[in-house]
Amino acid sequence: MTCLLLALLGFAGGVAAQLQYTSTASSAVAAAAATALTLSPTSNVLGTKFERFVQIFLENTDYSKAIADPNLAYLASKGISLTNYFAITHPSQPNYVAAVGANTHGITGDGFVRISPGVQTIVDLLEPAGISWGIYQEHSPYSGFQGNYVNQQTGNADYVRKHNPLVVYDSISSNLNRLAKCKNFTMFDKDLAANTLPQWMFITPNMTNDGHDTSVTVAGQWSRNWLTPLLANPNFNIARTLVILTFDEGSTSGTNKIYAVLLGSAVPTAKVGTTNNTAYNHYSLTKTVELNWGLGNLGTNDVGTSAFF
Numbered sequence: 469m470t471c472l473l474l475a476l477l478g479f480a481g482g483v484a485a486q487l488q489y490t491s492t493a494s495s496a497v498a499a500a501a502a503t504a505l506t507l508s509p510t511s512n513v514l515g516t517k518f519e520r521f522v523q524i525f526l527e528n529t530d531y532s533k534a535i536a537d538p539n540l541a542y543l544a545s546k547g548i549s550l551t552n553y554f555a556i557t558h559p560s561q562p563n564y565v566a567a568v569g570a571n572t573h574g575i576t577g578d579g580f581v582r583i584s585p586g587v588q589t590i591v592d593l594l595e596p597a598g599i600s601w602g603i604y605q606e607h608s609p610y611s612g613f614q615g616n617y618v619n620q621q622t623g624n625a626d627y628v629r630k631h632n633p634l635v636v637y638d639s640i641s642s643n644l645n646r647l648a649k650c651k652n653f654t655m656f657d658k659d660l661a662a663n664t665l666p667q668w669m670f671i672t673p674n675m676t677n678d679g680h681d682t683s684v685t686v687a688g689q690w691s692r693n694w695l696t697p698l699l700a701n702p703n704f705n706i707a708r709t710l711v712i713l714t715f716d717e718g719s720t721s722g723t724n725k726i727y728a729v730l731l732g733s734a735v736p737t738a739k740v741g742t743t744n745n746t747a748y749n750h751y752s753l754t755k756t757v758e759l760n761w762g763l764g765n766l767g768t769n770d771v772g773t774s775a776f777f
């Protein structure tokens with residue numbers, strides 16, 4: 469049964485190769501959702517600066533435009549604004565891939581690609597250290613889903629594989645226990661309520677809320693509305709939580725400088741509302757985690773970049 473389902477999923481992935489937004493058929497989704505494994509392991513491994521790391525990616529906006537949005541400016545005032553942060557490249561997919569693997573692995577487009585099983589991600593450093601991890605992708609129809617999914621009422625693009633940082637890596641997509649930690653927002657709400665959120669998280673709002681098919685105004689409103697209650701919730705904002713809210717990339721005509729703000733209880737009170745002009749990029753995401761928990765490195769662009777702390 470599992471093999472059959474996997475074969476079906478593999479086929480759905482192949483279809484996505486031709487058309488970026490080809491959505492997996494809802495019948496196939498319903499069948500697979502019924503048996504999909506979902507896991508929420510927890511841990512409390514002490515770090516030097518934080519015990520929880522949360523990354524949230526919005527879409528396609530230059531720094532100047534994002535910082536001018538009232539809600540994103542408000543959030544910047546609640547943390548440390550990183551004023552010299554650059555995305556890696558264009559378009560979206562290689563930026564997401566780089567955020568977890570410190571390398572674009574030669575990916576230059578948004579189409580269906582797979583990264584060979586021997587290539588490591590931050591997950592390969594977190595797991596041996598016993599640090600729990602999970603990704604939450606809004607409107608992915610079930611844990612470990614590998615296709616694209618449209619809104620079943622409107623047909624509009626909702627969840628897209630190219631904005632999922634991990635599923636592109638075969639080291640994740642060929643491992644059922646790892647796929648079981650690639651979850652959706654329903655599971656986020658459950659994990660939050662049950663106090664079973666992991667120590668390392670990557671969050672992708674859907675194509676409306678991340679601004680991709682809307683605007684920075686929508687992305688800013690979503691960010692403030694979503695984060696405000698969470699920052700007041702001890703199941704999310706545990707004693708030393710570091711949240712980074714950023715964008716995958718800037719507009720193609722700009723310098724690729726993007727908005728990035730550090731929030732959460734790990735931000736020292738004295739630094740709330742300040743800016744930090746150190747040069748950072750998406751490789752800094754892995755670097756920061758590696759230094760915090762003494763994980764070593766992936767031996768690629770994470771080695772030479774700067775950590776947030």
Ligand SMILES: *[C@@H]1O[C@H](CO)[C@@H](O)[C@H](O)[C@H]1NC(C)=O
Nearest residue numbers: 504506608609610611652654
């Ligand atoms: C989210 O994933 C869970 C676990 O696979 C699934 O039961 C649930 O139906 C999904 N939620 C939505 C809204 O698709």
Ligand SMILES: *[C@@H]1O[C@H](CO)[C@@H](O)[C@H](O)[C@H]1NC(C)=O
Nearest residue numbers: 619624625626674675676677
């Ligand atoms: C994205 O999610 C929001 C709820 O968070 C929902 O209102 C909206 O319809 C979703 N977008 C699509 C395209 O389904």
Ligand SMILES: *[C@H]1O[C@@H](CO)[C@H](O)[C@@H](O)[C@@H]1NC(C)=O
Nearest residue numbers: 548730739744745746776777
């Ligand atoms: C950002 O600035 C650099 C250089 O002054 C410091 O080394 C970092 O510690 C600082 N980062 C934070 C989070 O304050």
